Amino acid sequence: MAKVEKFEDLEIWQLAKQVGVEAYRISDLEPMKSDFGLKDQFRRAAMSMSDNVAEGFEYNNNPDFIRFLVYAKGSSGEFRNKIIVLEEARKLSAADYKFLYSKCIEFSSKAKNLLII
Numbered sequence: 001m002a003k004v005e006k007f008e009d010l011e012i013w014q015l016a017k018q019v020g021v022e023a024y025r026i027s028d029l030e031p032m033k034s035d036f037g038l039k040d041q042f043r044r045a046a047m048s049m050s051d052n053v054a055e056g057f058e059y060n061n062n063p064d065f066i067r068f069l070v071y072a073k074g075s076s077g078e079f080r081n082k083i084i085v086l087e088e089a090r091k092l093s094a095a096d097y098k099f100l101y102s103k104c105i106e107f108s109s110k111a112k113n114l115l116i117i
Helices: 011-027 036-058 062-088 094-116
Strands: none
Touching: 011 036, 011 062, 011 094, 036 062, 062 094
């Protein structure tokens, strides 16, 4: 197996980045666009996933990377909770919910698999 040299090469980071990009796209549209508190929380929760993967990787040691993967997995749960509530409150379209939810489940599964290894 080849050694990963930078966090951008990690599949799990790429997946988390997709969630962050979509969160920014969605939050620039109504009804979130005008709700500044919601927009900020939504973006922060989404970005926390990729931020934690990147930060943990950059410490260059397994214990810290594992710790930050646990944080990233927790952030995925937080973001999933937000999108569930937002979809039920009709602040998030069913299509956006479905996409984000599936990406978060995939992310959590991959994070869990990395933690078990």
